[in-house]
């Protein structure tokens with residue numbers, strides 16, 4: 001091999017004087033500080049979906065078979081509450097009231113007592129009554145079946161005009177209810193896993209993460225595909241990518257994850 005004609009340093013002699021004129025250029029930006037490429041993120045989101053589906057078994061069975069209005073009540077109860085507790089509260093309402101109109105007419109403190117096991121029952125009781133009353137006012141009844149005839153985006157926009165209904169609840173009503181419409185809900189587990197994987201910025205809140213995560217998945221995906229995506233990311237957050245001390249050593253996504261073995 002020919003000797004290198006321009007060694008990086010010389011063991012002897014003073015350093016060469018700096019030339020006058022333009023100052024040296026700043027170092028180039030590291031490529032890992034550039035905004036993520038949307039096409040790369042979409043490919044990664046697909047790979048994450050495939051690997052998690054292989055672990056958790058897609059298609060995943062729907063866990064609810066509720067009409068959309070009942071799903072709306074269930075979703076409002078579930079905010080920041082364990083599934084078992086919100087399920088008990090939902091059953092307490094169903095047992096006490098013959099229909100949702102009877103719940104609207106009931107004393108609010110009675111509703112609050114019935115749902116005491118959920119978080120913030122004092123806020124949720126009047127909220128649920130207000131939402132149901134608003135549905136009745138806008139539609140002349142208490143039935144959301146008409147949403148099936150709408151485009152998913154329009155149906156979600158209609159729901160999000162109700163008091164206290166955001167993207168997670170509107171997506172849950174479309175996806176989890178008997179509507180079985182294509183929509184991607186994002187809960188706290190799903191959101192945490194997506195952030196650790198770098199699919200969303202670490203400071204992006206749950207609400208604004210909905211359109212970002214949906215846009216990474218194929219437009220043509222069915223309701224079942226999107227439901228599966230939500231379910232497998234949620235399950236992974238519950239079973240492996242825990243809030244504290246995630247089990248990266250047994251994670252099928254470790255080679256894709258910039259947070260692997262870095263979260264205490």
Ligand code: SF4
Nearest residue numbers: 241246248251257260
């Ligand atoms: S490698 Fe660790 S931090 Fe990343 S998704 Fe898996 S469990 Fe979560």
